Amino acid sequence: MSAADKATHYQSLTIKPVTPHIGAFIEGLDLTRIESADLQTELRRALFDFQVLFFRDQHITSEQQVRIAKIFGDPDKVKSLFPRHESQQSIEKVESSPDGYRYGNDQWHADVTFSNNPPTGTVLYAHVIPPHGGDTLWASATAVYRALPPKLRDYLESLEAIHSIENSGWAGYFDQLKDGQAQFNQTRIDHPPVVHPVVQTHPVTGEKIIYVNPEFTTRIKGLPRQQSDALLNFLYQYFLQPEYQVRLKWAVNTLAIWDNRATVHYAVADYDWQERKLSRITFGEDQAF
């Protein structure tokens, strides 16, 4: 079924798909008024149908952001390394300023795949956005799987990959701190490398997913370095194809929710580290899926 057809099968939501594979705006919905169980069921379904949902003009408090995340999963199992909101510990502050620290979100990644139990999804809400730039892109890892030659898909099903923070944006973040090397060494101990299958099956939609990303995947287990790099780079080329992507131009009070299993994303670092402030909640906890 096409994205446009899917969008017509909702009673309570007005859905405007952005591309055939990924992304949709939900229009006319106030996210502070979503108590109805039917509405919540449709929101969960929409997340799986469209992989990333965008909502404009949402005026929400941090408590309300937590309540929104809870519709989709448990927000209390935060695994990432961002600074936390002062009173809402499940909220991470994804913030840049000219004299602040730089977080390396400008690499394709799914959130926290360096963990055995990455979150199932993420809610990101914009407080301050630079006048130009600072967009976020998502790519559909299910569309990428479907685009691959069938024989390659079969081969990939037999493979596992190592994920770690070793070459991630976190390494560059710790470089900026006075005792950063010691902190990075401790973080490595706290987050040893983990193994995930290269192809996963989405537990809700049953769709196959290419589950590697350039930020956290370090190598394919059991392959020589050159072969592992070549195969991973081949797969990453698909994430770069605009056909499988959607791009959000943020505005203050825009909220995005994504399916962290079915997508990878990239925060475009073209705004010269002007003020950009978002609050992020990851929710749910995957077992190897």
Ligand code: SIN
């Ligand atoms: C993230 O990588 O989760 C944050 C994305 C962004 O800052 O746009």
